[in-house]
Amino acid sequence: MNAAADRDGAREAPASLPEGLRPETLAVRMGLPASRHGENSEALFLSSAFVQPDAETAARRFAQMEDFTYSRTANPSVRSLEMRLAAMEGAQAAIATATGMSAILLLGMGLLRAGDHVVCSRSVFGSTIGLFGKEFAKFGVRTDFVSQTDVGEWRGAMRPETRLLFAETPTNPLTEVCDIRALADLAHGAGALLAVDNTFCTPVLQRPLELGADLVMHAGTKFLDGQGRVMAGALCGSARLIREVFWPVLRTAGMVLSPFNAWVVLKALETLSLRMRAQSENTLAVARWLERHPAVERVFYPGLPSHPQHDLAMAQQSGVGGAVLSFIVRAADAQAARHAAFHVVDRTRVLSIAANLGDTKTIITHPATTSHGRLTEEQRQAAGITQGLIRLAVGLEHVDDITDDLQRGLGTL
Numbered sequence: 331m332n333a334a335a336d337r338d339g340a341r342e343a344p345a346s347l348p349e350g351l352r353p354e355t356l357a358v359r360m361g362l363p364a365s366r367h368g369e370n371s372e373a374l375f376l377s378s379a380f381v382q383p384d385a386e387t388a389a390r391r392f393a394q395m396e397d398f399t400y401s402r403t404a405n406p407s408v409r410s411l412e413m414r415l416a417a418m419e420g421a422q423a424a425i426a427t428a429t430g431m432s433a434i435l436l437l438g439m440g441l442l443r444a445g446d447h448v449v450c451s452r453s454v455f456g457s458t459i460g461l462f463g464k465e466f467a468k469f470g471v472r473t474d475f476v477s478q479t480d481v482g483e484w485r486g487a488m489r490p491e492t493r494l495l496f497a498e499t500p501t502n503p504l505t506e507v508c509d510i511r512a513l514a515d516l517a518h519g520a521g522a523l524l525a526v527d528n529t530f531c532t533p534v535l536q537r538p539l540e541l542g543a544d545l546v547m548h549a550g551t552k553f554l555d556g557q558g559r560v561m562a563g564a565l566c567g568s569a570r571l572i573r574e575v576f577w578p579v580l581r582t583a584g585m586v587l588s589p590f591n592a593w594v595v596l597k598a599l600e601t602l603s604l605r606m607r608a609q610s611e612n613t614l615a616v617a618r619w620l621e622r623h624p625a626v627e628r629v630f631y632p633g634l635p636s637h638p639q640h641d642l643a644m645a646q647q648s649g650v651g652g653a654v655l656s657f658i659v660r661a662a663d664a665q666a667a668r669h670a671a672f673h674v675v676d677r678t679r680v681l682s683i684a685a686n687l688g689d690t691k692t693i694i695t696h697p698a699t700t701s702h703g704r705l706t707e708e709q710r711q712a713a714g715i716t717q718g719l720i721r722l723a724v725g726l727e728h729v730d731d732i733t734d735d736l737q738r739g740l741g742t743l
C-alpha cells in the first residue's frame with residue numbers, strides 16, 4: 331500500500347492477515363488493502379486510468395507493468411478478485427477475464443501454438459467444444475474429444491505434440507464426473523498440462539489444483555456471482571504461468587474483466603460457501619424426491635448412490651453433489667417425451683425457464699431444444715440429451731416450494 335495509507339494508519343489487509351487462514355475466512359478477507367479512508371467493504375475502482383505521481387514513476391510503472399496505470403493492464407477491483415479467488419482455489423495466482431469463454435480463449439492463446447494438440451472431454455460446455463474444435467483449429471491447433479469417464483480413451487488420444495488436457499467435472503446436464511487425479515497423472519507423464527473447468531463445484535466443493543491439475547478455469551457468471559447479475563471468468567494456477575504466460579496475452583488482447591463486474595463477484599465470494607452448501611442440500615433433497623416419483627424414469631445427480639461415479643464424486647467434491655441435476659420424464663417414445671417435458675416446464679409457476687445456472691433462483695431448462703438445440707438429433711442421442719431430459723439448477727427457495735412446483739406438471743402427465 332502507498333505511503334498515504336501508512337500515514338493514515340490504514341492496515342494493510344493481506345500483509346496483516348495471519349498465515350493459515352481457512353478458505354471461508356479468505357473468501358471474506360482476502361484482497362488489496364483498504365484505501366486511506368479505511369472502508370470496511372471493498373471500494374469499487376471504476377477508473378480507466380490511474381494518475382502517476384511523477385514522470386519518473388510513470389516510466390518505471392509502465393516499463394515494469396507494476397502498480398496501476400491503465401485498467402486493461404491492471405485494476406484494483408479486478409486485482410482484489412484475483413487475489414481472493416486464488417486464495418480460495420489454493421492457487422498462487424489468478425487472472426480474471428470478461429467471461430468464462432474468454433478465460434478459455436486466454437488459456438489457448440497463452441499455451442498453444444500451431445501444431446499443438448489438445449485432448450478434451452466431449453461432454454464439456456457446448457461453447458468450449460466450439461472454441462477448441464473450430465476456432466483454435468483455424469490456427470493449427472488440433473483437438474480430440476474423448477469420453478468424460480474413460481481414462482483409457484484419454485490415454486489413447488495422447489500424441490507426442492499433446493500440450494493440454496481439458497476437463498470439466500461434473501458436466502452439464504448429465505453430471506458425469508471425471509477423475510481429476512488420474513487425468514493429471516496422464517498429462518504430467520506426457521509433459522502436458524491439465525486444465526479443469528471448476529464452474530460447477532467452485533473451490534468450496536472441489537479444489538482441482540490439490541488433485542494435481544495445473545490450471546483451474548471458472549465461469550464466474552455462474553456460482554461465483556451466484557445471483558445471475560454479471561459475466562465473468564478466471565484462470566487460477568502457478569504464479570509463473572499466470573504472470574509470464576497469461577498476463578502478457580491478456581494485456582495485449584484485452585478480454586479483461588470490467589471493474590464493476592469484478593467488484594460484484596468479489597463481494598459475492600463472501601457468501602459463496604454458504605450458498606453452495608445450501609443449494610447443494612436443496613438439490614440432494616429434490617433429487618431424492620424425483621427418484622421416488624412414479625413419473626420420473628431416471629435422475630442424474632452425483633450426490634445419489636445411483637450415480638455411476640458416486641464414490642469418485644463424493645471423494646473429489648467434499649462429499650457434496652453440487653447444485654445441478656437432471657432427470658428424464660417417463661414416456662413411450664421421443665415425441666411423447668418432449669411433450670411431457672414441455673408440460674413439466676410449462677406448469678411451473680415459481681421456477682425460472684432460462685438457460686443459466688448457479689443462481690439463487692432455481693432454473694429449469696429443456697436442454698434438447700435450448701442449450702443443445704443446435705446439435706442434430708443423432709449427436710444429441712450420442713450425448714444422451716434425450717427429449718425427455720430436464721435440467722434443474724437449484725437455488726435457495728424452500729425445497730418444498732421447488733418440489734411443489736415440479737409436482738404441478740409431474741402429477742398431471
Ligand SMILES: *Cc1c(COP(=O)(O)O)cnc(C)c1O
Pocket residue numbers: 429430431432455458498502527529530549550551552561562563
Ligand atoms: C457458462 C459456462 C461456461 C462459459 O461461461 P460464460 O461466462 O458464459 O462465457 C464455461 N463452462 C461452464 C461449465 C459453464 O457453465
